[in-house]
Amino acid sequence: MNIIKREPYNTLTQFQDEIQKLLGGRLSPFTTDESSVLTSDWSPAVDIKEKGDRFVILADIPGVDPKDIDITMEQGVLTIKGERETETKEEKENYRRVERTHGSFYRRFSLPDTADAESISAVSKDGVLEITLNKKEAGKPRKIKVAH
Numbered sequence: 001m002n003i004i005k006r007e008p009y010n011t012l013t014q015f016q017d018e019i020q021k022l023l024g025g026r027l028s029p030f031t032t033d034e035s036s037v038l039t040s041d042w043s044p045a046v047d048i049k050e051k052g053d054r055f056v057i058l059a060d061i062p063g064v065d066p067k068d069i070d071i072t073m074e075q076g077v078l079t080i081k082g083e084r085e086t087e088t089k090e091e092k093e094n095y096r097r098v099e100r101t102h103g104s105f106y107r108r109f110s111l112p113d114t115a116d117a118e119s120i121s122a123v124s125k126d127g128v129l130e131i132t133l134n135k136k137e138a139g140k141p142r143k144i145k146v147a148h
Helices: 010-022
Strands: 046-051 054-060 069-074 077-084 103-110 121-125 128-134
Touching: 046 103, 054 077, 069 121, 069 128, 077 128
Parallel strands: none
Antiparallel strands: 046 054, 054 128, 069 077, 077 103, 121 128
């Protein structure tokens, strides 16, 4: 018996991919979320919260071992990448449907200047990656006198 992965919106997804190619990788001229990379096998859902003194990023990554997650911050861009291992499946297990995606993921987020790159911490618990970045004090405007 062969396992066939059925995706009811596959045609729509293919159409969307073609439109993205025409628009240079962006879904539409008004779309600003470029955090996913097209070479990723899957993309975790992410919530970004701004609290009083920090930013919190929550990413759903069930089945990903914390040692397989790489988080970097460079020039105001936070990058999260990792890999969910592929489970070996035997034909005799009689799978009828396979929806859980395996492989690599890669997300990027441009953060405001107030995000402190030196204060990043990350915890993975119950399939949710929580990244916390403290806010740093924003530079205050300075009045400059013009000499005559």
